[in-house]
Amino acid sequence: MVHWADYVAEKIIRERGEKDRYVVESGITPSGYVHVGNFRELFTAYIVGHALRDKGYDVRHIHMWDDYDRFRKVPKNVPQEWKEYLGMPVSEVPDPWGCHESYADHFMEKFEEEVEKLDIEVDFLYASELYKSGEYSDEIRRAFENREKIMEILNKYREIAKQPPLPENWWPAMVYCPEHRKESEIIEWDGKWKVRYKCPEGHEGWVDIRSGNVKLRWRVDWPMRWAHFGVDFEPAGKDHLAAGSSYDTGKDIIREVYGKEPPLTLMYEFVGIKGQKGKMSGSKGNVILLSDLYEVLEPGLVRFIYARHRPNKEIKIDLGLSLLNLYDEFDRVERIYFGVEKGKGDEEELRRTYELSVPRRPERLVAQAPFRFLAVLVQLPHLTEEDIISVLVKQGHIPERLGDEDLDRIRLRIKLAKNWVEKYAPDEVKFTILDSPPKIDVKDDIREAMLEVAEWLEKREEVSVDELNNVLFDVAKKRGISSREWFSTLYKLFIGKERGPRLASFLASLDREFVIRRLRLEG
Numbered sequence: 001m002v003h004w005a006d007y008v009a010e011k012i013i014r015e016r017g018e019k020d021r022y023v024v025e026s027g028i029t030p031s032g033y034v035h036v037g038n039f040r041e042l043f044t045a046y047i048v049g050h051a052l053r054d055k056g057y058d059v060r061h062i063h064m065w066d067d068y069d070r071f072r073k074v075p076k077n078v079p080q081e082w083k084e085y086l087g088m089p090v091s092e093v094p095d096p097w098g099c100h101e102s103y104a105d106h107f108m109e110k111f112e113e114e115v116e117k118l119d120i121e122v123d124f125l126y127a128s129e130l131y132k133s134g135e136y137s138d139e140i141r142r143a144f145e146n147r148e149k150i151m152e153i154l155n156k157y158r159e160i161a162k163q164p165p166l167p168e169n170w171w172p173a174m175v176y177c178p179e180h181r182k183e184s185e186i187i188e189w190d191g192k193w194k195v196r197y198k199c200p201e202g203h204e205g206w207v208d209i210r211s212g213n214v215k216l217r218w219r220v221d222w223p224m225r226w227a228h229f230g231v232d233f234e235p236a237g238k239d240h241l242a243a244g245s246s247y248d249t250g251k252d253i254i255r256e257v258y259g260k261e262p263p264l265t266l267m268y269e270f271v272g273i274k275g276q277k278g279k280m281s282g283s284k285g286n287v288i289l290l291s292d293l294y295e296v297l298e299p300g301l302v303r304f305i306y307a308r309h310r311p312n313k314e315i316k317i318d319l320g321l322s323l324l325n326l327y328d329e330f331d332r333v334e335r336i337y338f339g340v341e342k343g344k345g346d347e348e349e350l351r352r353t354y355e356l357s358v359p360r361r362p363e364r365l366v367a368q369a370p371f372r373f374l375a376v377l378v379q380l381p382h383l384t385e386e387d388i389i390s391v392l393v394k395q396g397h398i399p400e401r402l403g404d405e406d407l408d409r410i411r412l413r414i415k416l417a418k419n420w421v422e423k424y425a426p427d428e429v430k431f432t433i434l435d436s437p438p439k440i441d442v443k444d445d446i447r448e449a450m451l452e453v454a455e456w457l458e459k460r461e462e463v464s465v466d467e468l469n470n471v472l473f474d475v476a477k478k479r480g481i482s483s484r485e486w487f488s489t490l491y492k493l494f495i496g497k498e499r500g501p502r503l504a505s506f507l508a509s510l511d512r513e514f515v516i517r518r519l520r521l522e523g
Helices: 004-016 036-054 080-085 103-116 127-132 137-145 147-160 218-229 246-256 290-294 299-307 322-337 347-357 371-377 385-394 404-423 444-458 465-477 483-495 503-509 512-519
Strands: 021-028 058-065 123-126 173-176 183-189 194-198 204-208 214-216 271-273 315-317
Touching (some): 021 218, 036 058, 036 290, 036 347, 103 123, 147 246, 218 246, 299 322, 299 347, 322 347, 371 385, 371 404, 371 503, 385 503, 444 465, 465 483, 483 503, 483 512
Parallel strands (some): 271 315
Antiparallel strands (some): 173 183, 173 214, 194 204
């Protein structure tokens, strides 16, 4: 089966024709923290561009920061005094935290740093700079020249939606007052380059379109950008692709005003947090950032979350127990890619998913330290990082001979596993090794079984997990002890809980003498 990104890339080539360079675009208004839901738009554009590059084409990926949009509302985490900046461009609102030049910079810089870690080729552009430099001046004037045509287009869709038509004094742009920098109403246009405006502070004046103080409204700005940059593909959320929404009006405006064809698009579903209703909102603060994911996921797994899901499928981010399944799935796909494991008839799509997920494709299968087991090992206080690596080798999880690339990945996963246990692991996964045996009643037959296991361990220098597992089952079976009662007792003795990690692997990871003493109830 063809991966969805390749399917879209082929469609772009077919419908837009052979080109020296294709342009894909994504864009966000930095009105708050740019979260993993916003990232889906950027990654969808990127992965389609990636597919085009893999077919031998040159691709420019533009990510448009709409930092010339107005400051619309004060988020929860921002002082309420920032109400005085409402109506100003977000690029000119002061940073409430005082660490960046503006409110917009505070959020843009963080996201750009996060994206850089994923080795994504993207050209970040800033609407404020483009407007102020006069880059869009000709397109803005053309919108004024075609004001009636634009109103006709917008009113057509407003009528379908049973909305009242635009007022007669509507203009396709707004003005930022040169003095107060607040959104101002346009009163008239001189037919050339000058626009008369009325500031909410009460005064009137004239500005030149080329001065950078005139900004197109969203439904005109979007198709104008498509025309200006020659955009071939831009994904969009379902709110922008609903009937009569900004994509529908944009298609008509780019054709009738700017004389070009609209880009192909693709609807992507929202990204949510498991257990939380609705989509994430940077202004509300209920968000997960890419930097949150980096605390527990390798960069390849971050990309894998998006590459494995078709865009029209909702993604629910779960940093709890499901994260262990995500690592298992990624490692399986990686083994399939390198031919170490067979798929179930879906090898082609899974291999392609892996190619599109990893920032840099390794030449061989790099050692996969199982994250699920690492989450156990990092909780054993006596194990250093080197001890953990030694346990992984002894238990056959990683090869004996390890290169620098292997060690780097293993050490990264150890660090990520520690973070996960500390921040996100549910209580059922967490445990503490008891300093001394708890005061519990141990039946005679179970005590006998424990002594037999201790005796077996005492005779061995090295302990194999499979052998220990067999012994654990055999001593219980020959005494008629149920597995549930037997295992529950052992877990209570070591961690004070009735359940825990896989017992044989867990005991084999502990100091052998300690295990022997505990089985003999000696401390």
